[in-house]
Amino acid sequence: MQKLGMGQAVNQALREEMHRDPNVFIAGEGVGVSIHLNPMFPTHGLLEEFGPGRVKDTPVSEAAIAGLAVGAAEAGLRPVVEIMFNPFFTLASDMIVNHAAKLRYLSGGKSTFPLVVRMKSGAGFGAGCQHSHNLEAWAAHCPGLKVVMPATAADAKGLLKSAIRDDNPVIFIEHMGLYFAPMPVPENDYLTPIGQAEVKRPGTDVTVVTWSGMLGVAMAAAEKLAQEGVSVEIVDLRTLVPLDKETILTSVAKTGRLVVLHEATRTGGFGGEIAAVVMEEGFNLLKAPLRRVTGPDIPVPASPPLERFYIPDDEQLITAIKEIL
Amino acid sequence: MKISAEKQKEMLWTMLLSRRFEDELTELCKIEGKIPGMMILSTGQEAVGSGACAALEPEDVIITNHRSHNHLLAKGADPNTLMAEIYCKRTGCNKGKSGTLHLAVPEVNAPCTSTVVGAGPPIAVGRAFAQQYKGEQRVTVCFFGDGAAAEGSVHEAMNLAALWRLPVIFICENNVYAGAQRYEEHAPNPSMADRASAYAMPGEAVDGNDALAVYQAVREARERALAGEGPSLIECRTYRCRGHGEADPQHYQPKEEIRAWKEKCPIPRLRDDLLAQGLITAADVQAMDDRAEALVKEAVRFAEDSPYPSPEEALEDVFA
Numbered sequence: 001m002q003k004l005g006m007g008q009a010v011n012q013a014l015r016e017e018m019h020r021d022p023n024v025f026i027a028g029e030g031v032g033v034s035i036h037l038n039p040m041f042p043t044h045g046l047l048e049e050f051g052p053g054r055v056k057d058t059p060v061s062e063a064a065i066a067g068l069a070v071g072a073a074e075a076g077l078r079p080v081v082e083i084m085f086n087p088f089f090t091l092a093s094d095m096i097v098n099h100a101a102k103l104r105y106l107s108g109g110k111s112t113f114p115l116v117v118r119m120k121s122g123a124g125f126g127a128g129c130q131h132s133h134n135l136e137a138w139a140a141h142c143p144g145l146k147v148v149m150p151a152t153a154a155d156a157k158g159l160l161k162s163a164i165r166d167d168n169p170v171i172f173i174e175h176m177g178l179y180f181a182p183m184p185v186p187e188n189d190y191l192t193p194i195g196q197a198e199v200k201r202p203g204t205d206v207t208v209v210t211w212s213g214m215l216g217v218a219m220a221a222a223e224k225l226a227q228e229g230v231s232v233e234i235v236d237l238r239t240l241v242p243l244d245k246e247t248i249l250t251s252v253a254k255t256g257r258l259v260v261l262h263e264a265t266r267t268g269g270f271g272g273e274i275a276a277v278v279m280e281e282g283f284n285l286l287k288a289p290l291r292r293v294t295g296p297d298i299p300v301p302a303s304p305p306l307e308r309f310y311i312p313d314d315e316q317l318i319t320a321i322k323e324i325l
Numbered sequence: 326m327k328i329s330a331e332k333q334k335e336m337l338w339t340m341l342l343s344r345r346f347e348d349e350l351t352e353l354c355k356i357e358g359k360i361p362g363m364m365i366l367s368t369g370q371e372a373v374g375s376g377a378c379a380a381l382e383p384e385d386v387i388i389t390n391h392r393s394h395n396h397l398l399a400k401g402a403d404p405n406t407l408m409a410e411i412y413c414k415r416t417g418c419n420k421g422k423s424g425t426l427h428l429a430v431p432e433v434n435a436p437c438t439s440t441v442v443g444a445g446p447p448i449a450v451g452r453a454f455a456q457q458y459k460g461e462q463r464v465t466v467c468f469f470g471d472g473a474a475a476e477g478s479v480h481e482a483m484n485l486a487a488l489w490r491l492p493v494i495f496i497c498e499n500n501v502y503a504g505a506q507r508y509e510e511h512a513p514n515p516s517m518a519d520r521a522s523a524y525a526m527p528g529e530a531v532d533g534n535d536a537l538a539v540y541q542a543v544r545e546a547r548e549r550a551l552a553g554e555g556p557s558l559i560e561c562r563t564y565r566c567r568g569h570g571e572a573d574p575q576h577y578q579p580k581e582e583i584r585a586w587k588e589k590c591p592i593p594r595l596r597d598d599l600l601a602q603g604l605i606t607a608a609d610v611q612a613m614d615d616r617a618e619a620l621v622k623e624a625v626r627f628a629e630d631s632p633y634p635s636p637e638e639a640l641e642d643v644f645a
Contacts, residue, residue, distance in 0.1 A: 025458065054457070059488065064447050064481035069453020071388075071465075074436050079451075079457060094478065098441050099448060105430040108419035109642035111436055143643055322333035 003182035006174055009153035009282050010042040010118070013160040014080065016189055018050055021078060024164055027056035028065055028082030028118075040179050042118070045084070062088050066095030066117065070103070073115040078164055086121035086173060087133040100169040101144030114167045116160070122175040122213050123263060129299030134212075134264035139171040140240045140273070146170045146194055147240040151215035155181040155238055158192025166194060174262075175213035197244040199251065205232035206257040206321050209248055209274050211237040214261045214312065221314035225321065232321065240270055248274065249282045256287035259320050261312060266294040288324035293317050326541055330604045336379045336536045337599060338613055340371040340592050343395040345617040346404060349625060350394075350411070350425075354571040362424050367392040369534075369566030372591035373498050374399040376418070376539025377466055380547060384434060386465040387447040391440040392498070393428055396468055402430040406622035414631035421634045422642060443476025445469050446495060452481045453493035453556075464492040464544070464550045472503025474520070474628050475511055487524035490555035494546045497558065498533065500565035505545070505577045521558040533561030534591040537598070564589075 004012065018024050030036075032047035032055045039045070047055040058065050062083055069079040083092050100113055123132040139147045146168055150156040156174065163170040200215060201222055208218045215236050222232035235251050237244065252258050258278055260271035271292040276291060293312050299311050347366045354364045363434035367374070370392065378387065378399035397407060402418070410417025411425040418430050426440045436452070437618040439445050449467035454641055456463045474497055486493045497517045501508050514520070521528025527549065531538040539561055564586035567577045575583070599605045 009342075056489075059481075059484055061481040061485060063478040064450060064485045066481060067447020067449075067478070068451040068454055068485070071448040071453070072455045073457075074448075075386075075452055075455030075456050076433075093446055094441055095447055099437075099439065099444060103429065103437060104645065106419060106423045106427040107431065107436070107642075108417070109645075110419070110431050111429060112645045114645075147645075166371045179480050182582070308498070 001184040002187055004153045004185045004232065005040045005179045005182055006150070006153045006156045007040045007042045009157040009185050010044055010160055010174060011044060012185070013044060013047070013157045013164070014043065015161070017161055017164045018046070018054060023076065024078045024080060025054040025056060026080045026082070027058055027068055028258035029058055029060055029084055031055060031082050032057040042174070062091035063095055066092035066100070069115040069117065070095055070099045070113060073113040074103070074111050076130055078114050080116040080118060080164060082118045084120065085131045086119045086135050087130055089119060089135050089138070092117070096145070096169070096171070097142050101142045105144060111252045112167045113169050116163045116170045116172050118172045118174065120176050121173050122177050123295070123307055124177045124299045126302050126307060128302035128303060132300040134171055136240055137264060139271045140270055144169065145241060147173070148194060148238065149173045149212040149240060151178070151212050151236050153178065154185045155192050157185055158190050159194060159238060162194050165191070170194070173212065177213050192238070195236050195239050195242040195244055196271050197237045197239070197247040199233060199247065200236045201232065201234040203231040203255065205231045205255055205325065206259060207233045207235060207251040207255045208259050208261055208317065209235045209237060210261040211240065212263065214263050216313060217314050217317060218261055221317040221321070224314065225318060230321065230325065243277070245277055245281065248278065249285070252282050253277055253285045256285060257324050258286065258290040259293060259317065259324070261293045261317055263295055263311060266292065267297050269294055291320040291324055293320045326544060328540060332379050333537070333595070333599055336375045336540065337595050339375040339399040340536065340595065342404070342617040342620065343371045343375065343398050343612050344368065344592060345614070345621045346398060346624070347394055347595050348435070349621050351571060353625070360425070362413060362426065364425060365391045365569065366567045366571065366572040367395045369590060370498060370563045371395045372501055372534050372536040372539055372595070373496065373561045373563060374468065376536035377496055377543045380540045380543035381464070381466065384452060384463050386434045386436065386452050386463065388445045388452065388465065388471070389435060389438045390442070390445055390469055391426055391438070392470070393438045397428055397430055400432040401437045402428070402435060403579070404620050404624040405568060405627040409628040409631050412628040412631070413633065414628055415634040415638070416627070416631040420638065420642070438606045443469065443478045446479045446482030447472070449493050450486050450491060452484065453491040454489065455540055456492055457489070462551050464494060464547050466494045466496060466555065467497055468496050468502065470511060471499040471501070472506070472509055473495060474517055475503070481509040483520070483524045483526070483558070486556040487526045490553060492550035493556045494543060494544070494550065495556060495558045497560045499560050499562050500580065502565045502569070504569050516560070518558060518560040526556050526558060527558070528558040530560040530562060531564030534589050534594060536591055536595050540598065608617065
């Protein structure tokens with residue numbers, strides 16, 4: 001099987017979908033001619049292959065990029081636009097929150113908006129908080145948006161292809177930290193369904209629910225705990241909206257214990273939603289109080305030791321698991 | 326450019342219909358509990374939507390804003406389902422989800438009314454991009470107010486549209502007031518049309534109470550767009566005769582100013598012009614107005630007789 005970084009997997013998905021459907025086009029700042037001449041990046045080489053008619057470099061105008069997607073989607077195209085970094089969502093948020101998410105509802109179901117907004121996210125690059133800020137909970141809080149955050153390159157390819165074919169607005173968040181580590185990716189044309197979590201590692205003692213860049217942290221913790229005889233089951237959500245409650249609850253029924261792990265800050269984070277779902281629908285399944293392991297409630301700092309402090313690590317997860325065993 | 330008699334009569338007709346429609350809404354708003362929510366009218370500004378839409382083909386697209394009734398009626402929206410939506414009834418064009426403020430009528434290529442001030446232009450850019458991408462000989466018209474022009478999104482949209490030569494016509498309906506602020510209190514340049522030069526596109530200010538002038542300007546902009554010459558900005562100078570909404574007492578608008586603009590009402594102006602040209606008779610005008618009145622009465626009857634949606638219908642239409 002081919003081994004690709006997540007950026008390359010995204011690239012493959014874009015390439016295949018653009019070949020498959022002439023209504024798919026991509027737009028954003030530097031999606032064509034990029035200052036990063038790096039084949040690990042998601043839109044590398046697409047301008048050369050598809051030309052400037054379908055690979056649209058835009059001015060630095062996030063509202064216009066998102067508006068372009070909304071208007072073009074309503075007209076039957078399938079835009080995949082890039083907002084360079086997740087924090088710049090704020091600049092595009094009127095178009096995404098008030099328009100992409102709501103216009104179908106406001107039309108009484110007459111119009112559809114099959115668009116994808118891709119964003120890079122994640123701490124770990126010393127870029128500081130205006131480039132590193134995970135805002136998935138903001139997007140998940142807007143009815144009308146689907147929110148996808150793959151943790152593996154294979155899922156990124158299959159989920160992005162599903163997102164492009166989905167008739168709804170999809171927010172697709174890629175963790176930059178996953179761009180550079182090659183992972184196995186099937187070469188065929190396959191779709192990973194939106195809204196299905198996956199048990200990435202089976203276990204019996206405790207469930208860890210996580211997504212995106214934190215999957216690796218969960219895997220490392222599970223490996224260490226296995227040495228101590230603790231069996232950790234890891235559920236990778238892959239999609240936040242729609243939320244696959246069934247897989248979460250099935251796992252909690254099996255293990256009786258839950259830790260939610262995410263990189264985003266704690267207060268109002270999506271971990272709270274998972275906790276609430278399990279308390280409402282699976283309270284009797286729990287043998288112990290659940291725990292959240294998250295980033296602290298601070299903007300992501302730039303200095304390496306400070307940034308390392310920010311990002312949840314396997315030791316924090318192990319501590320939380322041991323507290324409830 | 327010679328404007329055909331049919332087009333001139335069409336403009337007069339949609340202006341009369343819009344006026345009857347909105348005058349009725351003014352009356353309905355005085356009845357407690359009749360119509361939910363806010364009510365924002367374009368009374369006195371009908372020459373803009375009627376003039377512009379007459380210059381378009383049915384397949385052309387309009388993106389409108391909170392003062393949408395005239396634009397939508399001029400584009401051919403059905404008064405019955407429009408009124409029912411304003412009443413928030415199930416038979417409304419959006420099944421009661423939008424109300425008066427977000428009317429969407431995709432069947433007449435009026436897919437979006439945004440009440441987020443300045444949000445229309447970026448969406449219009451997307452719609453125009455789709456027309457260009459598909460190679461359609463179509464244009465998108467975006468109506469926005471002078472107040473909206475203060476939003477950064479309007480700049481972003483114009484910049485991108487001009488850069489990509491998109492077939493979009495930006496129509497700034499300069500009605501002198503943005504909320505309670507007079508034009509000179511929110512815009513430093515007395516000419517909104519001047520902004521076009523910043524994007525190297527044609528910009529023109531026209532008398533927004535002259536439907537024929539609006540028609541002419543839009544027709545020319547449309548031809549330029551179809552020739553691949555990109556967007557245009559047309560500033561239509563008109564006046565907001567009603568308040569920001571029907572609840573607004575307009576205490577900041579001088580009474581004599583309102584009176585003076587009412588003297589310049591676009592409807593008698595076009596009517597008298599058509600009469601002088603001998604294109605219609607007084608009896609024709611009366612017949613048109615009677616028909617408008619009857620249609621509006623019928624729309625109100627339709628809306629009042631229609632049921633509200635059942636509460637659970639609120640859960641429908643979120644996702645495709």
